[in-house]
Amino acid sequence: xxxxxxxxxxxxxxxxxxxxxxxxxxxxxxxxxxxxxxxxxxxxxxxxxxxxxxxxxxxxxxxxxxxxxxxxxxxxxxxxxxxxxxxxxxxxxxxxxxxxxxxxxxxxxxxxxxxxxxxxxxxxxxxxxxxxxxxxxxxxxxxxxxxxxxxxxxxxxxxxxxxxxxxxxxxxxxxxxxxxxxxxxxxxxxxxxxxxxxxxxxxxxxxxxxxxxxxxxxxxxxxxxxxxxxxxxxxxxxxxxxxxxxxxxxxxxxxxxxxxxxxxxxxxxxxxxxxxxxxxxxxxxxxxxxxxxxxxxxxxxxxxxxxxxxxxxxxxxxxxxxxxxxxxxxxxxxxxxxxxxxxxxxxxxxxxxxxxxxxxxxxxxxxxxxxxxxxxxxxxxxxxxxxxxxxxxxxxxxxxxxxxxxxxxxxxxxxxxxxxxxxxxxxxxxxxxxxxxxxxxxxxxxxxxxxxxxxxxxxxxxxxxxxxxxxxxxxxxxxxxxxxxxxxxxxxxxxx
Amino acid sequence: xxxxxxxxxxxxxxxxxxxxxxxxxxxxxxxxxxxxxxxxxxxxxxxxxxxxxxxxxxxxxxxxxxxxxxxxxxxxxxxxxxxxxxxxxxxxxxxxxxxxxxxxxxxxxxxxxxxxxxxxxxxxxxxxxxxxxxxxxxxxxxxxxxxxxxxxxxxxxxxxxxxxxxxxxxxxxxxxxxxxxxxxxxxxxxxxxxxxxxxxxxxxxxxxxxxxxxxxxxxxxxxxxxxxxxxxxxxxxxxxxxxxxxxxxxxxxxxxxxxxxxxxxxxxxxxxxxxxxxxxxxxxxxxxxxxxxxxxxxxxxxxxxxxxxxxxxxxxxxxxxxxxxxxxxxxxxxxxxxxxxxxxxxxxxxxxxxxxxxxxxxxxxxxxxxxxxxxxxxxxxxxxxxxxxxxxxxxxxxxxxxxxxxxxxxxxxxxxxxxxxxxxxxxxxx
Numbered sequence: 001x002x003x004x005x006x007x008x009x010x011x012x013x014x015x016x017x018x019x020x021x022x023x024x025x026x027x028x029x030x031x032x033x034x035x036x037x038x039x040x041x042x043x044x045x046x047x048x049x050x051x052x053x054x055x056x057x058x059x060x061x062x063x064x065x066x067x068x069x070x071x072x073x074x075x076x077x078x079x080x081x082x083x084x085x086x087x088x089x090x091x092x093x094x095x096x097x098x099x100x101x102x103x104x105x106x107x108x109x110x111x112x113x114x115x116x117x118x119x120x121x122x123x124x125x126x127x128x129x130x131x132x133x134x135x136x137x138x139x140x141x142x143x144x145x146x147x148x149x150x151x152x153x154x155x156x157x158x159x160x161x162x163x164x165x166x167x168x169x170x171x172x173x174x175x176x177x178x179x180x181x182x183x184x185x186x187x188x189x190x191x192x193x194x195x196x197x198x199x200x201x202x203x204x205x206x207x208x209x210x211x212x213x214x215x216x217x218x219x220x221x222x223x224x225x226x227x228x229x230x231x232x233x234x235x236x237x238x239x240x241x242x243x244x245x246x247x248x249x250x251x252x253x254x255x256x257x258x259x260x261x262x263x264x265x266x267x268x269x270x271x272x273x274x275x276x277x278x279x280x281x282x283x284x285x286x287x288x289x290x291x292x293x294x295x296x297x298x299x300x301x302x303x304x305x306x307x308x309x310x311x312x313x314x315x316x317x318x319x320x321x322x323x324x325x326x327x328x329x330x331x332x333x334x335x336x337x338x339x340x341x342x343x344x345x346x347x348x349x350x351x352x353x354x355x356x357x358x359x360x361x362x363x364x365x366x367x368x369x370x371x372x373x374x375x376x377x378x379x380x381x382x383x384x385x386x387x388x389x390x391x392x393x394x395x396x397x398x399x400x401x402x403x404x405x406x407x408x409x410x411x412x413x414x415x416x417x418x419x420x421x422x423x424x425x426x427x428x429x430x431x432x433x434x435x436x437x438x439x440x441x442x443x444x445x446x447x448x449x450x451x452x453x454x455x456x457x458x459x460x461x462x463x464x465x466x467x468x469x470x471x472x473x474x475x476x477x478x479x480x481x482x483x484x485x486x487x488x489x490x491x492x493x494x495x496x
Numbered sequence: 497x498x499x500x501x502x503x504x505x506x507x508x509x510x511x512x513x514x515x516x517x518x519x520x521x522x523x524x525x526x527x528x529x530x531x532x533x534x535x536x537x538x539x540x541x542x543x544x545x546x547x548x549x550x551x552x553x554x555x556x557x558x559x560x561x562x563x564x565x566x567x568x569x570x571x572x573x574x575x576x577x578x579x580x581x582x583x584x585x586x587x588x589x590x591x592x593x594x595x596x597x598x599x600x601x602x603x604x605x606x607x608x609x610x611x612x613x614x615x616x617x618x619x620x621x622x623x624x625x626x627x628x629x630x631x632x633x634x635x636x637x638x639x640x641x642x643x644x645x646x647x648x649x650x651x652x653x654x655x656x657x658x659x660x661x662x663x664x665x666x667x668x669x670x671x672x673x674x675x676x677x678x679x680x681x682x683x684x685x686x687x688x689x690x691x692x693x694x695x696x697x698x699x700x701x702x703x704x705x706x707x708x709x710x711x712x713x714x715x716x717x718x719x720x721x722x723x724x725x726x727x728x729x730x731x732x733x734x735x736x737x738x739x740x741x742x743x744x745x746x747x748x749x750x751x752x753x754x755x756x757x758x759x760x761x762x763x764x765x766x767x768x769x770x771x772x773x774x775x776x777x778x779x780x781x782x783x784x785x786x787x788x789x790x791x792x793x794x795x796x797x798x799x800x801x802x803x804x805x806x807x808x809x810x811x812x813x814x815x816x817x818x819x820x821x822x823x824x825x826x827x828x829x830x831x832x833x834x835x836x837x838x839x840x841x842x843x844x845x846x847x848x849x850x851x852x853x854x855x856x857x858x859x860x861x862x863x864x865x866x867x868x869x870x871x872x873x874x875x876x877x878x879x880x881x882x883x884x885x886x887x888x889x890x891x892x893x894x895x896x897x898x899x900x901x902x903x904x905x906x907x908x909x910x911x912x913x914x915x916x917x918x919x920x921x922x923x924x925x926x
Contacts, residue, residue, distance in 0.1 A: 234677050241713075242680055243726075243817040250819055254806050262676050283610070283671030395710045400750060403715040403724075407816050409774035410718075420774060423817065425715070485716050 018124040021131035022068040022075065023144065030141045032160050036062045038362060039155055039164035041147055041306070044071020046170035046338030046350035048130045053358040055138045062162050064143040064155070069132055071172050072191070072299075072339075073347040079126050080195040081215055083119035085379050088219035092255065092381070099418065110224055112200035119195060149311035152331055166333050166361040169313070169321055170354060171306065173299035173339035180207075182268040186275045188293040197292075201225050205277055205290035207265050209236035211378040213296035214248060218380050221257045228258040228288050230265055230279060237378060241391070244384045244441045247421055251381060260288075268293070301340045316341075325368040327357040335361050342369070349374045375453045377446040382408075382422045385449035388437025388456060391427055400430040404462070404482040404489075408442050411481065413473035419443040424478035426452070426462070426486075433461030433486065440478075448476050462486035500855070501848050505841055510559070512830060512844075513892040515858025517556050519885035520549040525602050529574025532602060534862075535879035540599040540608045544617040546574055548886020550624030551737065551900055554631040555893045568637045571628045575644040578621075581605050583651075587670045594652030594698075595668070596621060612667035612675060615657050619688035622649055623737045626691075626910065630903045649909060654692035654700045662707040664688065664700070680711045682725045684733035686755070694913025705917045709747050717816065718768050721751070722761040726814020728788035728828050729887070731759040735834075736890040739901035742922025743914065754922075760835045767839055769815045777822035778874070779866035783846035786828030787813045787820055790884070791862035791877035798868070807868060807875075822867035823875075826851075827860035827884040833895040859885060 019025060037059035040047045048070075051063040068075050094108045128134075132142050145157040155162040175190035189197070191212055202225055206217040209231030221227035229236075229252065235245040236252075253259050260279060263286075267278035277288040301320040308315070314330040316322040321336040323329055329336050335357040338350030352372050359365030375387035394401040409420030422441030429436055438452040455465055466483035470476055500508055523532040525541075531549045533542035553567035562570075581590035588606050590596060597607040598614035629645035632638035657664050659674045664685075666677040679685045689708060692700035715724040725731060734740075740755035748754050753761075770785035794809035807821045814820070829843035848855060853876055854864045862881040866874035893899045904910055905923055914924060 246819075247817060250806075280672075282612075282675060283669050391713050392710055395712070401714070402721075403713055405715045405717050405724075407717075407774065409816075410772070421818075430714070485719060488719065489716055489721075 014121055014124045018120070018127055021124070021127040021133070022070050023065075024132050027132065027142075027144050029143045029145065029157070029160065030136075032062070032162050033060050033141065035163040035165060036060050036141070037165050038062070038358075039162055039167040040064065040170060041155070041168065042066075042071065042170035042172055042302075042338075042340070043069040043130075043135075043142070044170060044172045044338065044350065045073050045347045046172070046340075046354035047071070047168070048135070049351040050168050050170060050337060050354035050358050051135065051140050052130075052138060053355055054362060055140050057358075057362055059362060060141075061139070062141045062143060062164070063135060064145065064147045064157060064162070066144075066146045066171075069130060069135070069142075070127055072174075073350075074123065074127060076192045076195055077212075078347050079123050080119050081191075081212065081219075082379055083122045084115065084195075084223075085215055085219045087115045087118060088222035089381060092222040110200075112223065113198070115223065116195075116197065146305060148305060148307040149313070150307070152311050153333055164333075166335070168354070168357050168361065169306070169308075169329070169334060169336040169340050170338045170350070171302040171340045172350075173301050173345055175295065176298045176300050178295055178297075180265050180268055183265075183293070183295070186268045186270045186293070188268075188295045190295050194294055201290075201292040203227075203274075203290040204292050204294060205230065205275075205288050206294045206296060207277070208294075208296035208298070209233065209261070210296060210298060211237065213294070214252065214378060214380050216294055216296065217257050218252050218255055221252070221255050225291075226258070227256070228260060228290065230260040230263050230277070230288070232262070232264050234262045236261070237384060240378075240384055240386060241425075241439055243423070244386075244439055247382065247441050248378070248380055248384055251421060255381075260286075299339060299345050303340065318343075323369075325370050326360045326366065327353060327369055328360065344374055344376065346374065346376050348376070373453060373456050375449040377449060379446060382419070382441050382443050383445035385440045385445035386437070387449055387452050388435070389427060390437060390439070394427065394429075394436050399436065401427050401436060402430040403427045404485045406478040406481045406485070408475070408478060411473075411475060411478045413475050413477060414442070416473060417443065417475075419475075424448065424482055426479070426482045428462055428486070433463045433490075435461060435465075438479075442475055442478070444475055448479060451476055451479055499852075500858075501845050508844075509830070509833065509841075509892050509896075511858055512855070512860075513555075513889050514559070514561060515855075516827075516860075516885040516889040516892075517552055517559075517561055518857075519859060519880055519882055520552055521556075521562065523882065524549060524570065526570060526573060528577040528603075528605055529570055529572075530577065530600060530602050530605060531882055533599065533883075534881050539602075541602050541605075542599055542617065542882060543596045543614070544598075544620040545882030545886060547617075547619075547621035547624030548736075548883060548890065550574060550621075551627040552886055552889045554627065554903065555889055555899060558893070558897065558899055564634075565637075568632055568641060571632065572637050572641055572644075575625065575628070575641060575648065577605055578625075578648055579644050585670050589670075591618075592668070592670070593656050594618075594648070595657070598667075610669070610671070612669050614667050615664055616666065616685060616688050618652065619685075619691050620733070622652060622691055623687055623904075625649060626907050627737065627900060627903050630906050649691075649695070650697045652691075652695065653698040654695050655698045657692070658700060658704060662701065662703050664692070664704065664708075679708055682712045682723045683727075683730040687734040687737060690734075690738065690910060690913035690917055692913070693916035694909040694911070696909070696912075699916070702916060706746075709745075712747060714751060717765055718772075720761050720764055720768070721753075722765055723747075723751075723753075723755075723758045725762070726787075726817055727812045728762065728766055728786055728815070728825070728832075729812075730788075731762040732828075732831055732887060732891065735759060736887055736894070737900055737904045738910070738914070739894075739898070739905055739923065743919045743924050744921055745918040749920075756835070759832075763832050763836050763839060766815050767843075774816070775820055775822070777820070777867045779824075779851070780822075781846075783843045784824065784850075785815075785843065786824045786826065787815045788825045788828050789813070790823070790825035790828075791881065792821060792823045793863075793865055793868050793870075793875045805867070807865070810862075821865065823863045823865040825860075825862060825884065826854035826864050827862075827888045830860070831888050831891045833891055837895065860888070 043065035217229040337354040377385035408422040530541035665674040771782040773780035789812040793807040863877040
């Protein structure tokens, strides 16, 4: 084994293999059972997790997918974007090699076709985990087709009626569409289409400074195009704290991304084979000429065409499915999970919420979504991850909060890696050692934040965290240093 | 510049204070009282610099650098201009709703650069106006100064600046309305909130200050507890006028601290950062620090010693999260004199010994970067910035005599604003 699980050669049948797993051609839907114990709409991360969990409970499960198994995460989100981020990171590292004593003899070439081939190979490989065949082998009846509710306990897919005792709506979300005048006419990419690019554009304009917009802006810039990112707000990643967003902003600028904060795109037009975006920053008008446009302004729940009214399922004020803390919709036999109903539109949140819904729907569980501790991460360089409360959340709840901050440039492993941008901030309830949340900006924040997830889920406080032995040197040493700072701040009483 | 480091501490700071003060007599328009943002050719007026100038005139009188009459004349000219200039929502006005545009033409006083109606810069101007109102307590022109100052303060519609929200916007433009930017986290805006809350006419809502405070971050950084804000000036600006020693709002009561002590903590953090020098810049050490808002080498990427280094122009730099491109503000260390005199003096002597070019005509430049070598020396900002000179002159005076603090403490509006913000204790009780 060479440690690389990805086939090195392009296999001509990769695309067929991928299709066979996520949307088999000629798939025959199974004959419907007279009634299903659990019907799941949507075979994205939430739907798959729910169907598999329900199948393990031994109940009859129907899983219905309108498009491709795996949902956005596999097909047009987490997996393909991370594959591209990696390629871009490698290419960027080649340009920085001189700093490490390994100067490149010449400008390294880039083969974008191979970058995209690698992304597709990876997607094919990951699709194997939950292929239609594997799901069926678990005893799940997999249906492909558009489903809609016919009544409070029945669905229809084409000519087939599926009756159910309990159901889960896990239909995910889709990219928010443009309301920018002219943008539809000039054409634009979204997360659903950017991974189908076959050639690298010379110029790319990214509208939207959320996680995907930032990831793709930095990654594509590193691959070569001139990239401009346009964000309506004064900072990127509005969900994150200011210092984190500003570190990211400077990092992107260092990579060459042209930053346009506090800027609104008010129009688009085509001219001389290029696409022109008209922008306004406060009152200053400007035009950005580009070859491709990526629109990444958020995601909206997929609820259209489900005939939710027929089942007595209401929507919330954001257009998502209205659920209570137990993820039950306004129809007590129907639950929802994932992007279709949650503010946190992340794969891990979708899976976790699905498991709660299964417990509550099928085992009379009383698990609450509000008890979930969900970390998330934006996979730029450096990565930005968060878990739990932000300081402003805590202060709004009148919780006195104190943050223990360790800068990555003071962490030995980060120094050896020349990756000193960032910090670990652990927020505690002041006067206690209870951890309320954490923000991590680091090259591997996506991994470090999981330590905080374990710590917080286990109810371990800062004093306990300080006693946990970490490897040395490691970037996670920053977490331990924060805990040690806490112990120095509150020295133990001795008998002397 | 001769070797000023041979001077005694008192002689050194007096000389540097006089140099800073002289900016205002050298770069102002005596006809309308406006003061240039920088000493560079064609610089417009910055209303904040006028606020510093108005506060520095009493310093000049006290030290015998100008007569009281001249100080009163300069002050009256400025107050008359601001009272008589056009207030409207038209793009070429001087102000609106009692606020003023950030930059004004030095001669006509009209808005330039299509700049914003700046709330914080108006607050700094008003702070200077209220300083003048309390200092000039005599007859003749001084009566008019007091009347004008009172009218100008009462005219500011702070409540309008909330735009129907719980917080204050950072600005407004006739072309697009209120700017998106808000005040997030602790920074220099304390004086804005205090003056806004103290208004007898259009005060900020009482919840405004509390809402801003919800964004504060109380952090333990390198072993020091501090109400975090990266740029050093954010720990200094409000303190140039308000004596925060011993007075506490609800936030600081809970932390068993006050904002004066907090600035001392921030200074310790900046010194520590200089000593650690995590980004390996030239010059940084325990006696070479002061990362804050100021001029910089401008946006350029260079490869220095085999590594890529990006340099910034005029911007707000901060510690420890950055941005930091190796540029320090040479005036900043000495401006911390009231908080940690030993650190300030050690730092400024070290800097003047090693990099005497940062101080010309007894005035510190806005920015200096010893990592970016230009002409065999570190990069140095051209000329001087009025904000830097004003803050430095005021802080030295506060260290020496507490003059500005004393004047400001006597203002009923300031006391009302502080009390409305929840401040108690210390001199507020007397």
